[in-house]
Amino acid sequence: MAFAGAQALSLLDAIGNDNSKGEYYLTDIVEIAGARGLAAAAAEADVEEVAGVNSRVQLAEAEAILQASLRRAAMENGATLVAPDTVFLSADTRLGRDVVVEPHVVFGPGVSVGDEVVIHAFSHLEGAHLEPGVSIGPYARLRPGTRLESGVRIGNFVETKAAHLERGVKVNHLxxxxxxxxxxxxxxxxxxxxCNYDGYSKFRTEIGAGVFVGVHSALVAPVTIGEGAYVGTGSVITQDVPADSLAIARGRQVNKDGRARDLRARLAEAKAKAKG
Incomplete structure (x- = not known):
């Protein structure tokens, strides 16, 4: 049922529940509109388009109908859904041509995807803009405010939020x-x-072009990493790093010869005494 928005509230207010079940029937609006001299007409529609939703089961059935329609439209417009029944789209999802979506991908509201993007399995996207040639996942999560320029690679178990990654950036793991x-x-x-949150406020991290950050590094915001800089593996960066500099912020390794052997002997002796 569809009716003019200008009349909607007054018509809804006029619906009564004077019937055997004491329920309010939306279809009573037709009679009410006729009594007020408003035009009403019947239109033939597919049963799937006018199915009622009066329970959670029927809501799930209606959602399945919508998803099938959205998937079909996406594929007809040039996207490849490898396993269509496992991909969930929002009404405003925009997929470019020659996009490949692998199984078990969820598109929340506000996602636009450029041409020739590949979204690998088990990824979740919401409020994200992807330019052409981007690769996502598997098991990636893009949260609202994510903008990925052309050629960006987001790998497995990577999460982004309110992040702008320029062309060619790689964030491949964890x-x-x-x-x-x-x-x-x-x-x-x-x-x-x-590290963008101190328990009270959010802070930004600025990373220049051509930067290399070694594995297992923490960038404590607010902080800026200058263009061409290197961050050594395992560093905790709390101060700005100038362009083309190498930043290392970790404890120095110390090797103590024979100490592991002595430790094993001492622990074995203590364990034996504990057993009696």
């Missing part, structure tokens, strides 16, 4: 990039974390 800007062709190694 990383969190939030409230951040990353310059073109930078590479963030496995386990890179932008």
């Amino acid at each position: 990383s969190y990039v939030g409230d951040a800007h990353v310059g073109a062709d930078s590479n963030l190694g496995a386990g890179t974390i932008t």
Whole structure:
């Protein structure tokens, strides 16, 4: 049923429940509109388009009908859904031509995807804009405010939020990039974390173009990494890094010869005494 918005509230207010079940029937609006001299007409429609929703089961059935329609439209417009029944789209999802979507991908509201993007299995996207040639996942999560320029690669178990990654950036493994800007062709190694929240406020991380961040590094915002800089593996960066500099912020390794052997002997002796 459809009716003019200008009349909607007054018609709804006039619906009564004087019937055997004491329920309010939306279809009574037709009679009410006729009594007020408003025009009413019947239109023939497919049963799937006018199915009622009066329970959670019927709501799920209606959602399945909508999803089938959205998937069909996406494929007819040039996207490849490898396993269509496992892909869930929003009404405003926009997929470019020659996009490939692997199984078990969820598109929340506000996602636009450029041409020739590949979205690998088990990824979740919401409020994200992907330019052409981007690769996502598997097991990636793109949260609202994510903007990925052409050629960006987001790998497995990577999460982004309010992040702008310029062309060619690579974040391939196990990383969190939030409230951040990353310059073109930078590479963030496995386990890179932008520490953007201190328990009260959010802070931004600025990473210049051509930056290399070694694995298992924490960038404590607010912080800026200059263009062409290197961050050594395992560093905790709390101060700005100038362009083309090498930043190392970790404890120095110390090897103590024979100490492991002595430790094993001492622990074995203590264990034996404990057993009696």
